[in-house]
Amino acid sequence: MRRRALKEDLRLKKIIKNITLADWTLLLVLLVVSVAGIFITKEALPRGTDVTIEINGEPAYTFPLNVDRTIPVSGSYGDTLIEIKEGRVRIREAHCPNRICVKQGWVSKGVIICLPNKILVIVGSGGGDKPGKEIDAVTG
Amino acid sequence: MNNLKGDRNLYIAALLLCLALFASCTAEKESMYKKSRMLMDTFVTITVVSGSADEADEAIEKAFSSIERFGGLINFFSDKSEVAEINRKAGMSAVKVSPATIDIVERAVYVAAKSGGAFDPTVGPVTKLWDFTKKKKPSGVRIRNNLRLVNYKNIIIDRDRQTVFLKEKDMLLDLGGIAKGYAADLAVINLQGNGIKSGLVAVAGDIRAFGSRPDGGEWKIGVKNPRQKNGSDEIIARISLSNKAVSTSGDYERYFFINGRRFHHLLDPKTGYPAECCRSVSMIADEGVFADGFSTAVFILGPEKGLGLVQSLGMDAIIIDNNGKIHATPGLEGRFEIEENH
Numbered sequence: 001m002r003r004r005a006l007k008e009d010l011r012l013k014k015i016i017k018n019i020t021l022a023d024w025t026l027l028l029v030l031l032v033v034s035v036a037g038i039f040i041t042k043e044a045l046p047r048g049t050d051v052t053i054e055i056n057g058e059p060a061y062t063f064p065l066n067v068d069r070t071i072p073v074s075g076s077y078g079d080t081l082i083e084i085k086e087g088r089v090r091i092r093e094a095h096c097p098n099r100i101c102v103k104q105g106w107v108s109k110g111v112i113i114c115l116p117n118k119i120l121v122i123v124g125s126g127g128g129d130k131p132g133k134e135i136d137a138v139t140g
Numbered sequence: 141m142n143n144l145k146g147d148r149n150l151y152i153a154a155l156l157l158c159l160a161l162f163a164s165c166t167a168e169k170e171s172m173y174k175k176s177r178m179l180m181d182t183f184v185t186i187t188v189v190s191g192s193a194d195e196a197d198e199a200i201e202k203a204f205s206s207i208e209r210f211g212g213l214i215n216f217f218s219d220k221s222e223v224a225e226i227n228r229k230a231g232m233s234a235v236k237v238s239p240a241t242i243d244i245v246e247r248a249v250y251v252a253a254k255s256g257g258a259f260d261p262t263v264g265p266v267t268k269l270w271d272f273t274k275k276k277k278p279s280g281v282r283i284r285n286n287l288r289l290v291n292y293k294n295i296i297i298d299r300d301r302q303t304v305f306l307k308e309k310d311m312l313l314d315l316g317g318i319a320k321g322y323a324a325d326l327a328v329i330n331l332q333g334n335g336i337k338s339g340l341v342a343v344a345g346d347i348r349a350f351g352s353r354p355d356g357g358e359w360k361i362g363v364k365n366p367r368q369k370n371g372s373d374e375i376i377a378r379i380s381l382s383n384k385a386v387s388t389s390g391d392y393e394r395y396f397f398i399n400g401r402r403f404h405h406l407l408d409p410k411t412g413y414p415a416e417c418c419r420s421v422s423m424i425a426d427e428g429v430f431a432d433g434f435s436t437a438v439f440i441l442g443p444e445k446g447l448g449l450v451q452s453l454g455m456d457a458i459i460i461d462n463n464g465k466i467h468a469t470p471g472l473e474g475r476f477e478i479e480e481n482h
Contacts, residue, residue, distance in 0.1 A: 057177035098273060107371065118178045135378065136187065136353070137342040139422055140364025140388040 051089050053082060054120040065089065065108075065123065075117030082121060089123055170354045175200045180211035180323060182344040188331060189338035189354050199334040203327040207343065210326055213241050216264070216314045223313055227264075231309030236302055244315055244322050244429065245297055245304050251318065251433035252292035255449060259437035260409035264312030265289040269412075272405055275396035283412035290409050320346040321387050321432025328428075341428075348385040348428040358382045358475070365479075366392050366419035366460055373479070377458060377466065380475045385428035389435040390420035408440050417442030417462055424456040424472070431455075443467055 053061040053073060063069065063084060070092065071082045080101075081093035088108045091101040096116035104112050112121040173196035176185040186203055190196035215221040222237045229235050237245075248261040265286040269278035294307035306313060315322075320343040327341040328348050338351025340359050349359040358380040365376035379386065391414070395404035408415045423435035434455065438446035443461045447469065450457040456471040468476055 054176060057175075110371070110374070113183060115178075115182070120176060120183065134360065135362040135375065136340050136349075136359045137185065137347050138362040138364055138375065139345040139347050139386045140366070140390055140420060 050123075051082075051084055052122045054122065056118045057120075073117075073119055075114070075119055077117050080114060080117050080119055082119075089121060091119075091121065172354055173197065173200065175204075177204050179204060179207050180215070180320065180343065181217075182320070184323075184327075184344075185340075185342045186327060186331070187340040187342075188336045189351065190336060195335065199331050199336045202334055203330045203341070206326050206330040207323045210240055210323055211319075213238055214244060214315045214319050216312075216316055223315060226304050226306060227312050230306035230311045230313075234296070234298060234301070234303035234305035237304055239302070240326075242297065242299065242302055242304065244318065245295065245313070247322070247429050248315055248318050248433065249292055249295055249297065251430065251437060254453065255434065255437035255441065257292060257409055258440040258449075259317060259433050260290055260292045261313055261315055261317065262290050262292050262295065262306070262311055263407060263409045264314040265310060266407055266409070266412040267314065267405075268312070270403075270405070270407070272394040272396055272403075275398075277398060277403060287410075287412050290412075317436045318429055318433040320344055321348075321385060321428035321430070324348040324385060324428035343428075346385070346387045346428055346432050348431075349381045350383050352382055361386055363422050363458060364388065364390065364392075364420070366390050367464065368392075375479055376460070377479060378477045379422075379424065379458070379472065381424070384424055384426060385431040386422055386424045387428065387431035387435045388420055388422040389439040391418070391439075392420070406436060406439050415440040415442070418446070419460045419462060419464065421446065421460075422458040423450070424458075425453075 049065045051063045051065055052059055053071065055073060055075065060073070061071065063071070065084060065087050068085045072079045073082060077095040080091060083090055083092040088106040089112070090106045091104070091112055091114060094102050094114055094117065096114055101112055101114035107123060109123050111123070170189050170191050172187055172189055173193060174185060174187045176183055184204065184207055186200045188196045188199060212218070212220070213222045216223055218224060222235065222241045226235045226237070251259045252261060266283060269282055269286060270276065289308055289311050294311060295313065296305040296307060323343045324341045324346050325348060328339070328350055331339050332350065338353070340347065340349045345364070347361055353359060359382060361379045361381055362375035363377040363379065365373050368374050389406055391402060391404040391406060393405060395402050404414045406415055407413065418439050421435045421439040423431045423438060425431040425434065434449070434453065438449060438457055438459065441449060443459045446459060447457070447467060450469055456469045458472065458476065459467040461467065466478060
């Protein structure tokens with residue numbers, strides 16, 4: 001048993017001894033490529049799975065769309081309840097005069113706006129679409 | 141030995157090449173920066189293309205401030221605005237105002253004159269009789285009475301003295317039908333003055349685009365479906381734009397129903413009642429102020445007369461008439477696409 005371990009040890013030493021500059025270069029290149037990969041995929045992947053809540057034009061919260069939760073947000077007309085459930089988001093309760101935001105119902109992409117409370121709920125990039133079909137703004 | 145040295149040099153060269161490749165990936169790249177803010181009682185979103193997040197942020201903030209200042213001058217509902225002062229002094233005296241106010245009032249009168257009064261910034265006395273949140277339709281008598289006060293020709297602008305005067309007492313100047321487009325123009329001038337080459341300013345649905353997207357393509361603007369039924373048919377068409385403005389007037393923004401008839405906020409200044417020939421009009425012009433003003437005018441005129449006006453102005457438009465038919469001017473060919481679900 002012991003002899004076998006010793007043999008393994010010797011073999012490893014031999015490998016380390018035989019490592020050339022080319023091996024070190026390869027190792028370094030692989031390291032660089034894998035670190036770069038983290039940044040590249042982060043940039044390239046579409047981010048359509050977050051809910052961002054803006055209050056008064058300032059981003060206040062960001063939540064993942066796949067975790068169910070209810071968030072109370074205070075505005076000019078008291079607390080507004082924003083609900084995330086099963087990959088969708090809605091304004092469950094609001095005390096603004098017209099409650100247009102509540103009537104809009106569940107949204108899985110795009111934006112819910114509550115003007116009186118100055119609350120903006122954005123799913124993903126705010127109107128994210130299929131690649132190449134994305135829209136920069138909407139008129140109307 | 142010599143051979144080994146040569147190998148080493150080769151490896152070092154390969155290593156440097158790899159590092160150079162990696163560095164080129166992380167070099168400063170132009171991307172889009174986007175921010176929204178509540179201004180002029182609506183959501184304003186500014187998108188800019190820039191190589192630096194700080195530069196983009198600073199330019200966007202300055203553009204927001206320019207919109208905020210302008211909004212303060214022309215706010216119809218604020219007692220402190222210059223427009224409120226002009227309205228208070230109606231029939232009494234001329235009011236000295238800032239250059240931006242003179243400028244926009246001149247443009248409002250120009251749009252009114254070109255459209256034969258289909259757009260009229262003095263329609264306020266009639267508009268205030270309608271209440272679209274309480275579903276209140278005024279009586280015919282009250283509408284007729286107040287229609288006498290509606291006439292853009294009674295706006296007297298004195299460029300030399302920098303004054304605006306409304307000839308008749310109780311006249312009301314309301315620049316709401318043109319101000320958002322003008323604000324988009326102001327923001328674009330401001331962004332360009334701060335070194336931004338490309339961007340998009342959206343004051344609610346009044347949009348002005350300049351330069352191109354980071355991928356070199358034109359900006360893609362969705363046109364809202366005036367009869368949206370669900371989440372999947374929000375957009376009825378797409379337009380590609382560069383260095384143009386687009387605005388839409390639609391009967392779906394503020395409205396109520398009485399006996400199945402839709403009463404909306406786009407009132408014909410000649411009758412005092414909502415114009416009924418269109419569902420929506422999207423106007424494409426060089427300047428936001430004209431896209432905004434003429435979209436209302438063309439909506440009031442209806443598809444036939446409206447298209448005539450659009451072409452005489454050398455502008456472009458997409459008109460959705462009251463049967464849902466989409467009319468587009470020839471100038472939009474190749475840059476306009478109707479969605480598959482329509």
